[in-house]
Amino acid sequence: GGVRGRRGLPTQRKVQTWAxxxxxxxxxxxxxxxxxxEGRSLNRSYRGKDYATNVLTFAYAxxxxxxVSGDIVLCCPVVEQEAREQKKPLEAHYAHLIVHGVLHAQGYxxxxxxExxxxxxxxxxxxxxxxxADPYQADVKNKV
Structure with missing residues (x-):
């Protein structure tokens, strides 16, 4: 199913600001x-990986x-689960993944x-x- 009405989705204005x-x-x-x-089906079709991932970037340049042109697809259930596991605010995780996807779209x-x-x-x-906060700070603590 779709994600209309899903809780925790960032507003369009925030998404634009982050991007x-x-x-x-x-x-x-x-x-x-x-x-x-849909997240799983896109990841399977385009990357041959049969699971949903947090963000997929399709860069067309x-x-x-x-x-620069591209599609950035965020899989809500995966993003929500990761935010919980990493003990991060959901909004911060969405912001990070959108920034990550936008950088990919530009060739990073x-x-x-x-790299x-x-x-x-x-x-x-x-x-x-x-x-x-620094999105990688939590990861550093977990690796120790």
Whole structure:
């Protein structure tokens, strides 16, 4: 089923604010919130992974000169569960994943350590500027 009326969904204004905070150029982005079933089916079709994941980014620019365009899909039940597990406010987790997706749409990657570190640093800075805590702080504590 859909996610209309789902509790804890950020307002459109907040989503726009978060997305813009991570954009470095004009972009055309669609941000969608989906349920478990659609999240799983998209992840299976496009990444060959048969489970729902927190955020999927489909980036359509093929060259650096192309305008940034993409679809960012957030799977609500997964985001909610992760926020609970990581003991984070749901809003902060949505903000983080939207910033993460918007960076992906602009070509940022985290396959290699150096790339991951750069991406995490930008995410942390962006979220702190928005008034949220460092999204990676909790993870550090859990790894010890």
């Amino acid at each position: 813009k905070s991570a954009l470095y150029a004009d972009a055309t982005l669609t941000i969608r919130f989906v349920g478990e079933e 093929e060259h650096e000169s192309d305008p 990657e985290h396959e290699e350590d150096a 991951a570190e750069e991406m995490e640093a930008i995410e942390t800075e962006t979220l702190q500027a928005l008034g949220f």
